[in-house]
Amino acid sequence: MSSPALADFPALLRGAGLRVTTQRVHVLDALRRLPHSSADTVFAGIRDSLPGIAAGTVHGILNDLTDAGVVRRVSLPDVGSALYELQGDDNHHHLQCVQCGRVEDVPCAIGAAPCLHPSHDHGMRILEAAVTYRALCPECERNGNG
Known part of the structure; x- marks a missing residue:
């Protein structure tokens, strides 16, 4: 699956009818770098670059991105929580x-x-x-x- 470049994320968000925020762009970039990640893994991957972001915020962003069709939620056997990946075509x-x-x-x-x-x-x-x-x-x- 090909991933959008970091520069494409604002257009991707706008195209899905979502407001472009720094937090959303960082979450998308984390999924580009770390596909098939849990919300906790995404949080760990961005908390250094976004001090002050809360784990709950990351969960909310992932839900919003999933609802908008930008991110895909993947449920696999023997995995304690949902995994996320960028939604491709x-x-x-x-x-x-x-x-x-x-x-x-x-x-x-x-x-x-x-x-x-x-x-x-x-x-x-x-x-x-x-x-x-x-x-x-x-x-x-x-x-x-x-």
Whole structure:
């Protein structure tokens, strides 16, 4: 997934109907640098550059960005809190190491969203399909952690 450059964040926010703030730009930049991060990780990644920002503010910003479609919330098995990534125009899934928790993007196996269709949709219109491939990363494999 390609990430917008730091200079593109104000335009991205405006395009989503959001006011451009220093805090929002810093949160987006943290997600550009640290994809698949929890709100706590984003907070830790920006608190030195934004002294005085509160963890609750970061949570609120992530919720606003998610609601506006700028950020995607990713829920994965065995992860205590939601992870966030910049919303791209691609359709991708996630590969998660069952030992260390490392998460990587993988392209959709088949075409455009939703790329998976259930055998019976019970009359519902499918909006998205989420696939998480659970695996063991090479480093954990080498260390005998699996």
